[in-house]
Amino acid sequence: MTQVVATDKGMVSGTGEEVRSFKGIPYAKAPVGNLRWREPQPPDAWVGTRNGSQFGPDCIQPKEYPELRGSGMSEDCLNLNVWTPARTTNDKLPVLVWIYGGGFNYGSGSHPTYDGEALAKKGIIVVTINYRLGLLGFMAHPELSAESASRSSGNYGLMDQIAALKWVKENINAFGGDSKKVTVAGQSAGAMAINALLVSEKAKGLFHQTIMQSVGAMRPMSTLKQAEEFGLKAGSDIKQLRETSADNLIALLKQINSGSREATALRNFGVIVDGNVIQRSDREAYQTGNFQKLPMIVGFTANEGGGMARSHPVKTVPDFKKFIASNFKSHEQIANSVYPVINDDSVKKVLADLFSDTWYLYGTRELVRFNAKFQPHTYQYYFTQKRNASTTIPIHGDELQYPFNNLNALHRSRIRPSNESDAATALAMADAWTRFVKTGNPNGGQLPQWPQYDPTTDNYFEFGQQIRSGKFGPRPSLDMIHTYYGQSK
Numbered sequence: 001m002t003q004v005v006a007t008d009k010g011m012v013s014g015t016g017e018e019v020r021s022f023k024g025i026p027y028a029k030a031p032v033g034n035l036r037w038r039e040p041q042p043p044d045a046w047v048g049t050r051n052g053s054q055f056g057p058d059c060i061q062p063k064e065y066p067e068l069r070g071s072g073m074s075e076d077c078l079n080l081n082v083w084t085p086a087r088t089t090n091d092k093l094p095v096l097v098w099i100y101g102g103g104f105n106y107g108s109g110s111h112p113t114y115d116g117e118a119l120a121k122k123g124i125i126v127v128t129i130n131y132r133l134g135l136l137g138f139m140a141h142p143e144l145s146a147e148s149a150s151r152s153s154g155n156y157g158l159m160d161q162i163a164a165l166k167w168v169k170e171n172i173n174a175f176g177g178d179s180k181k182v183t184v185a186g187q188s189a190g191a192m193a194i195n196a197l198l199v200s201e202k203a204k205g206l207f208h209q210t211i212m213q214s215v216g217a218m219r220p221m222s223t224l225k226q227a228e229e230f231g232l233k234a235g236s237d238i239k240q241l242r243e244t245s246a247d248n249l250i251a252l253l254k255q256i257n258s259g260s261r262e263a264t265a266l267r268n269f270g271v272i273v274d275g276n277v278i279q280r281s282d283r284e285a286y287q288t289g290n291f292q293k294l295p296m297i298v299g300f301t302a303n304e305g306g307g308m309a310r311s312h313p314v315k316t317v318p319d320f321k322k323f324i325a326s327n328f329k330s331h332e333q334i335a336n337s338v339y340p341v342i343n344d345d346s347v348k349k350v351l352a353d354l355f356s357d358t359w360y361l362y363g364t365r366e367l368v369r370f371n372a373k374f375q376p377h378t379y380q381y382y383f384t385q386k387r388n389a390s391t392t393i394p395i396h397g398d399e400l401q402y403p404f405n406n407l408n409a410l411h412r413s414r415i416r417p418s419n420e421s422d423a424a425t426a427l428a429m430a431d432a433w434t435r436f437v438k439t440g441n442p443n444g445g446q447l448p449q450w451p452q453y454d455p456t457t458d459n460y461f462e463f464g465q466q467i468r469s470g471k472f473g474p475r476p477s478l479d480m481i482h483t484y485y486g487q488s489k
Contacts (some may be wrong), residue, residue: 007171009062010046014082015053019120022082022175023110024056027167028160030076031132037144037156042161047220055081055110060246061133062106069110075246080129080164081109083116086176094181094437096174097127097207099161101188101214101397104270105134105253112409113401120264122434125177127168130192131160135234135249138270140227152276154227158200159277161193164339165206183209183437187400189270191215192299195367196271198292200278209295209440210392211433213403214304214396217363218268218485221281227272234462237417261308263358264327264484283485286370295440297406297433298364299381299460305355306395308440309348312355316344320351325359331484338477353477362481368453369427377440378453384464385425388417402463405430421465428467 003020004013004314010327028040035041051220056079059071070077086093098114100107109128116126131137169179170248184207186194191212198210222230233247233256244252257269273281285291314323320341328335341350364380372378383399384393401407405426409417418426432442432450442461443450448468450461458472 001356002134004049005174006176009043011049012052012082013049016083016117017392018118019083021083021117022052024052024071024079024081024083025053026056026079026485027129027164027346028078030074031078031136031156032075034242035151036075036136037139037141037238038148039156043078043418044451054432055079058108058110059092059354060132060136060250061102061108061132062141062250062352063456065100065108065111066107066413068108068196069112070108070130075132075162077130077132078163079109080167081116082118082126082172082175083126084175084177085120085123086125089174089176091176092178092181093123093175093176094477095125095127095168095179095183096433096437097129097165097168097182097184099129099186099190099193101129101133101182101186101190102133102277104157104189107133107190111399113404113411115406115409118405119430119434120395122430124437125172125175126432127164127172129161129164131164133157136246138276139231139234140224140272141231141238141241142228143236144231145224145228147238148276148449150276153231154222154224154272154274155277158193158196158271159202161197162200162203162277163198163390165203166226169206177399178188181437182207185210185213187213187395187435188216192217192237192271195282196278199280199282199290207294209298211436212367214360215298215364215367216359218283218286218366219359219363220264220485222268222272223267224272224274226266226268227274230268233398240425244423258346261312262327263323263354266425266483276371278444281297283366289327289374290369293371293379294373295436296368296371297379297381297436298368300356300364301350301358301394301396301399302464303356303393304396305352305357306393307450308355308359308396309352312351314351315347315406317347320347323326323351328484331480334480336482339479357477358480361475362478365458365475365478366482372453372455376452379436379442379450380458380460381451382460382462382464382470384462384466385422386465388419399429399463402426403429403433425467427465466469
């Protein structure tokens with residue numbers, strides 16, 4: 001079945017029966033030529049009906065995901081996709097907008113994992129977007145700041161997300177959606193971007209609820225000056241950089257951003273405090289109440305740092321002690337007490353715990369604590385599902401296919417085996433996410449009661465072989481990190 005919808009820039013056709021999909025819809029002009037490293041501009045109108053049966057181009061990135069379904073890679077990539085089960089414009093269905101992760105270097109709204117059909121069948125509209133990546137999306141530079149009316153630079157990928165959300169606000173009603181009931185969801189860098197949108201004045205009123213999976217919140221953020229200094233490593237002449245091919249910019253970022261990963265180091269690439277899109281660090285914004293206090297689901301996997309620890313050069317007890325000293329200056333003694341290593345064999349496990357805490361768990365706890373003060377509909381989850389009865393504890397990214405109920409989607413060119421337990425967990429997460437999108441509350445159906453977050457008990461809801469509520473109890477390592485960041489401003 002083909003259906004035609006009128007957007008504010010022209011007609012677009014979609015395909016499908018129970019769910020109709022409209023793919024590759026431009027929400028901004030191609031950020032090429034003189035528009036490279038500038039705020040996204042509204043797209044031009046088109047004549048006739050645009051074919052929405054194919055995904056548009058994916059944004060320029062390293063070839064990390066061969067299964068991306070976009071029509072090649074291009075800088076002309078600011079497009080989005082809509083899956084809708086609505087039959088009329090009066091249906092007023094709630095909307096889920098997905099922002100992909102990938103370290104601000106990889107990802108696309110065309111990835112099979114994020115296919116919106118399964119969720120749309122549950123009575124919501126799903127939108128996936130593309131945003132600029134790598135140096136094209138997040139490079140700050142003194143010359144870019146000088147030519148900007150805001151005297152700032154960087155955060156272009158974040159501006160893209162804001163532009164996409166404005167498109168949703170202006171157009172989703174035509175697809176049978178409700179522009180006043182938009183939930184923004186994302187994982188990893190996507191969740192970090194949502195956390196930034198929550199503290200950005202420019203994103204106010206564009207969404208009404210959030211789901212953040214494995215969010216890297218409350219970590220040190222670069223100032224504009226620090227980010228500009230990093231950008232200068234790419235080159236001093238912005239005219240020359242504008243003429244540099246996108247492929248060369250990919251290689252250039254890898255070259256200037258190489259080196260071992262620290263646990264508490266400043267983020268010199270990605271979302272920055274530019275004084276324009278982001279006025280203050282997320283930690284300062286939450287501490288002073290300058291954030292959108294919205295219904296929220298936030299959580300993490302059981303071993304977030306496991307993947308990073310495996311590939312990290314720290315392998316021995318002396319190496320780990322040096323790593324602690326470099327990350328927790330003047331706090332080495334307490335840091336060593338909460339991250340004890342007995343022998344070399346224990347290093348990787350403790351290193352994984354350290355990365356889990358500093359990159360994800362600490363920020364998540366801070367986030368839900370702050371939000372719960374103002375917003376009772378704050379929910380924390382804990383993902384423990386071991387896929388296909390594996391003995392491996394789930395690491396960063398292992399939960400992604402579950403809430404989309406897309407366990408058979410290609411990822412890194414393969415389909416991962418799954419079993420009935422995985423299917424049950426995927427259905428539970430998809431149902432909970434969908435109910436939250438509809439009502440601001442994930443409870444209902446066959447799900448056990450998922451209590452609102454209570455900072456006095458640090459409670460959570462577990463998605464795993466067992467689906468249940470629980471409480472974390474004391475977490476001294478997170479308390480130590482809280483103290484360290486508070487004293488190292």
